[in-house]
Amino acid sequence: MKSxxxxYYNRSLIEVHYLYAKxxxxxxxxxxxxxxxxxPLSILFVIICSIIILENLLVLIAVFRNKKFHSAMFFFIGNLAFSDxxxxxxxxxxICLSGPRTFELVPVQWFIREGTAFIALAASVFSLLAIAIERYIAITKVKVYGSNKTCRMFLLIGACWVTSIxxxxxxxxxxxxxxxLEECSxxxxxxxxxxxLFVVTIFSIILLSIVILYVRIYLIVRSSHQEATNSPAYALLKTVTIVLGVFIVCWLPAFTILLLDTSCPMKSCPILGKANIFFGVxxxxxxxNPLIYxxxxxxxxKEFLRVLCCWGLLQSGRPSERCMVPLKSSSSMEHCTNKHEHQSTPIMQDCTTCV
Structure with a gap:
């Protein structure tokens, strides 16, 4: 038996594996x-992915061109946008390398095709976890935006990509x-x-960690607002519910199909042949993510509108010079950070938009 x-460059190997595993x-x-x-389904996913590319590119441009967004939290948002x-x-x-083109690949190319998509999607998930960690640290530490801010930010972002790769x-x-062949997915x-199974376990741990962190954030903020019906606490709960709800709704079908794949062969579970739909979801x-975060x-x-204006999409008769007018007020997230930078109480007491 060959090693x-x-x-890795055997062109007939992919056919053998597809015949057996599928x-x-x-x-x-x-x-x-x-x-x-x-x-038609592939075309739909291509359109969705094109929208993903455009809206996340818009986020990156907005963060890059406006110095008011050069803060830790917006760098995390930029990292999330880049991974998305x-x-x-x-x-x-x-999608373009699937279908009949699959059998034109050698195994090493197949691994690169699947691995690249997985790295990008995993980086997006790890970015969500990094944001949750940063937010939790922000409300439990004093002067979290001090001299160690940059170090922690780069460590979290670096860990996100190293782990994903x-x-x-x-x-x-x-x-x-x-x-x-008997071990093949x-x-x-x-x-x-x-x-x-290892990947599903890791992702499940990430999901559980995000849930725990956001529950902790909500409990801390609620304890800072003694009134049970205080609107900021409920606003925070709404934000957390949206974040976790969208994450679970989008990823749970993919987790389920992968978990099913570890214990059920294709003959017994023909739904495994529709896995591309679950990954598309x-x-x-x-x-x-850009809408939520x-x-x-x-x-x-406002910055999005300025970028679109500069692209000539939303000028509405306004002079082009107004596209570059800087913001007059700080971002709500940045304002929350600056307002509580030197306080000894949790920084989330008055600002719920940064969660």
Whole structure:
């Protein structure tokens, strides 16, 4: 038996794995070979991913060009937007290299195709966790925006990408099912089921961690507002509910199909053949993140309009010079940070928009 690494350029290997893991017949494989163009569902996902790229590019431009957004929290939002932009780009590339083009790839190219999409999506999820960690630290520490701000920010962002690249690169490093067909995933036929289970476990831990952090944030803020019916506390609860709700709705179907893949073969669970739909729903989270994390800032919305104005989309008869007029007021998130920078009480007592 050849070593798995020596088969990374074996063009016939992908066909063998797809036939076995997906329980395909030769006629089904031939039909997949002869397929042409994109189906309507793929075209829909390409349109969604294009929207993801454009709106996250808008976020990055807004953060980059306005110095009022050069604060820790907005850098985290920018990192989230960058990972979501890459997720949209990687998913488009994945769609274009799927179908009949799948069998034109060698295994190492297949691993790069799937690994790149996974790294981008994982980075988006880890960015959500990094934001939750930063917000939790912000309300439990005194002078959290002091001299250690930059160090902590880069550590969290760096850890986000290092972890994502590591997890996405495990299959190409060697954690795959080459030479062990019985261990192959039906959804990702060159990946090991044990690797899929490991990924689902990691993502479940992340989800649980985000839930715990936001519950802690809500309890701390509520304890700072003694009145149970205080509106800021309920506003915070609404924000947290939206964040967690969208995350769970988008990612739970993908987690479910991957978990099913670890214990059920394709013949017994034909729904595994529709896994691309579940991953497409998960990608929607990258489209909704800018709405949740940035459009709650009034000044960010104004900056979006300025960027669109500069692109010539929303001039409405106004002179182009007005597009570059700086903001007159601080962002609500930045105002929250500056207002409580030197206080010894939790910084979230009066500002709920930064959560």
């Amino acid at each position: 798995k690494y020596s088969q 329980a395909m017949t030769r006629s089904q494989l031939q039909d997949r070979h002869s397929g042409t163009g994109l189906n 932009l890459l997720a949209g780009s990687a998913y488009i590339a994945n 590591f997890l996405g690169g495990l299959p190409i490093i060697g954690w795959n099912c080459i030479n062990d 039906a959804v990702l036929p060159l990946n090991s089921r044990r690797y899929i 998960a990608t929607l989270n990258s489209m909704l 940035t459009l709650r800032s009034k000044d960010m919305r």
